[in-house]
Amino acid sequence: xxxxxxxxxxxxxxxxxxxxxxxxxxxxxxxxxxxxxxxxxxxxxxxxxxxxxxxxxxxxxxxxxxxxxxxxxxxxxxxxxxxxxxxxxxxxxxxxxxxxxxxxxxxxxxxxx
Amino acid sequence: xxxxxxxxxxxxxxxxxxxxxxxxxxxxxxxxxxxxxxxxxxxxxxxxxxxxxxxxxxxxxxxxxxxxxxxxxxxxxxxxxxxxxxxxxxxxxxxxxxxxxxxxxxxxxxxxxxxx
Numbered sequence: 001x002x003x004x005x006x007x008x009x010x011x012x013x014x015x016x017x018x019x020x021x022x023x024x025x026x027x028x029x030x031x032x033x034x035x036x037x038x039x040x041x042x043x044x045x046x047x048x049x050x051x052x053x054x055x056x057x058x059x060x061x062x063x064x065x066x067x068x069x070x071x072x073x074x075x076x077x078x079x080x081x082x083x084x085x086x087x088x089x090x091x092x093x094x095x096x097x098x099x100x101x102x103x104x105x106x107x108x109x110x111x112x113x
Numbered sequence: 114x115x116x117x118x119x120x121x122x123x124x125x126x127x128x129x130x131x132x133x134x135x136x137x138x139x140x141x142x143x144x145x146x147x148x149x150x151x152x153x154x155x156x157x158x159x160x161x162x163x164x165x166x167x168x169x170x171x172x173x174x175x176x177x178x179x180x181x182x183x184x185x186x187x188x189x190x191x192x193x194x195x196x197x198x199x200x201x202x203x204x205x206x207x208x209x210x211x212x213x214x215x216x217x218x219x220x221x222x223x224x225x226x227x228x229x
Contacts, residue, residue: 003157040221041222042117042204042219042221042222043158043204043217043219045216045217048216050213055212055213055214056212056213056216058214091158098215099146099215102160102217104150104157104159105157107157
């Protein structure tokens with residue numbers, strides 16, 4: 001069964017360093033989402049892509065976060081510089097499109113020291 | 114603004130018993146979707162069940178069923194014949210559309226423990 005792949009699974013970085021996460025959605029899924037899940041909370045959407053275009057990045061802290069999906073397939077989420085408050089699980093999800101089920105990856109757990 | 118509230122941070126159930134997880138939501142829309150997701154420890158989140166607001170019949174998936182009360186904006190999940198593998202975080206979610214975007218708004222979750 002096809003799954004959403006994410007790497008790395010765990011990342012420890014120091015404050016002020018740059019960090020990047022990668023997501024490979026299920027083949028054929030046009031819509032890709034990045035969520036942030038702080039410990040003890042539900043996931044919150046950071047950015048949504050439709051193919052290679054951003055359709056919602058209203059909750060993305062654009063001074064330090066960036067996201068791209070250059071060829072409309074895999075995606076990278078970057079944080080520069082990382083801050084202590086960025087420690088969280090970063091989840092990627094994909095779907096065929098509007099009103100389709102979202103499938104989640106295993107996530108990347110980020111710890112900023 | 115759409116919000117989702119799960120008032121039970123933790124619940125426990127004995128194996129083979131039934132447990133109900135609560136969820137309330139706030140919306141001004143008339144047509145929407147609600148979901149329950151399961152997040153096992155160190156594993157990805159998976160969809161358990163979904164409910165379309167225009168359908169009055171409660172959704173059912175094997176041992177999982179919902180009690181959808183649209184007027185009360187309540188959406189509870191019932192797990193029958195609980196199994197050890199049901200232990201996980203459970204998140205209630207509302208699907209929100211805004212412009213061209215579509216996103217899930219999640220509650221804070223309920224941690225379910227299943228006791229043997």
